[in-house]
Structures are given as structure tokens and as C-alpha cells.
Amino acid sequence: MRVNRRNTKEADSDPGREIHVAAEQESVLLIDDDVDMCEMLMSYLSRHGWSVAMAHTGEAGIRKAGAEDADLIILDVMLPDIDGFEVLRRLHRVSEVPVLLLTARGEEIDRIVGLEMGADDYLPKPFNPRELLARMKAVRRRAVPRETPMAGAARAGDFVVNENEREIRYRNQEILLTDIEFTLLAKLLEHAPEILQREELFKAIFGRSSGPFDRSLDMHISRLRRKLAGLPGFTGAIKTVRSSGYVFVPQASGDRSGGAA
DSSP: OOSOHHHHHHHHHOTTOOOOOOSSOEEEEEEOSOHHHHHHHHHHHHTTTEEEEEESSHHHHHHHHHHHOOSEEEEESOOSSSOHHHHHHHHHHHOOOOEEEEEETTOHHHHHHHHHTTOSEEEEESOOHHHHHHHHHHHHHHHSOOOOSSSSEEEETTEEEETTTTEEEETTEEOOOOHHHHHHHHHHHHHTTSOEEHHHHHHHHHSSOOOTTOOHHHHHHHHHHHHHHTSTTOOOEEEEETTTEEEEESSOTTOOOOSOO
């Protein structure tokens, strides 16, 4: 049994539960071979304002992702035909839809690999459907542009952050970023050269507290470092401050070559 069914029933019978029905529903695609779990989640999420589609194999999920135009994809790592990592890789070739991975509890390597491949978040099974819903909302908040009083662009040294377009450029070169990487880099740029506490940064990015073994933030930092290192002329870094957090350094010490090109 992959989902905590008792928690599903508790969530559905909670008299204090609010049912949210949006004028325009957000849509989610569930790719998981557990048919019973998908049907229960479909019922639960539908009552919270989501339009839900399902696929029970990797190949069917890929086809449906192309046809459904979902706002979010929930993807199980273990599928009967091709594994979730291959599905994730193929989805990212053609789509920028956020992906939340479902992984087996205790399989830390699955979470690490998934995050390295660009998954936006993960949730180990079995899970409470309320937590899944909270994770889904957090992923969607990161993906939806925030309204800003200006044209949506702000400069931070040689970087230009455009919130409305969810785009960051370095010396007029666009950096290809996932939604989480965009939010993370924008946050670091906004506060540079201030040290951001790890827990504060985790809550700002994921909308929740970190667990003692949660390496989600570290893996996204690692991916972001690799992308920044590939920028022509960039000599800065995201530095780890031991027992504290992270700080963005726009250029290496002694480098005076900065400036818009």
C-alpha cells in the first residue's frame, strides 16, 4: 500500500476542511501505476479545486502530458514499463511543466537523482494527502509570476531578474533555469552579499521546514552552481557558510572585470 489511506479518509471527513473551487481550475497529471491510489487522489484533489488526469505507465504519461497541458505533474519513480527518471528526462525535452516526484521511503538515492535531473520537489511514500496538496500549492506558487510595481525586471550587478517572465539574464544571456532554480537564484541575488540562513532559504523556496535528512536545497544549489560556472565571464560563486547558510558572491576576489558587456 503506497498511500496512507487512513489519512485520506481523515482529510475527507475533517469538518473544518475548506473546499476550494477556483473559477479556473488548475490541472494536475498523476503518473502512477497504483490505480486505487490515483482514484482516491483524484477524488480528494478534485474537491480542492484541481482538475485531475491520470496515466498508469510511463509511455502513457508522456503521451498524456503532451495532450493535457497540465499545470503540474506528479510522477512516481517506479513504473511498470520505463522508470520515472526516464519519463522526467523525456518530459523536460518538450515541456517546462513542474514535476513533483513520488519516491519510496528510505530510497534517498532516488530523491537525489530526481532533483539532479530537475524535479521541482519530491514526496516519499506513503504520504498524507494533505501534505501532497501543500507541496503542490508550493510548487505552483513558485511557477506563477508575481505581480510587481515595475515592469517586472530588476538589476543585480550583471544579472537582470524578470519576475513576470520568470527569466534571469547574465550580461544579456538568458540562463536556462527550472522554476526552483529561478526562485533560488533570484532570492540569492536579491539579498547579495547577505548570508541567507539555510532554513530561511528552504522555507522561502519550498514553503515548508526542512527535515533532518532533506537534501532538496543542497541538490538545487549544486545544479545552480554548475549552470553559473558555465556562464562566459562569470567568476563569482554561491558559497556555503558553515553552520549557517549560503551567500552569493558576484565575482571572485580581486576580479575587476565585472560590468555589463
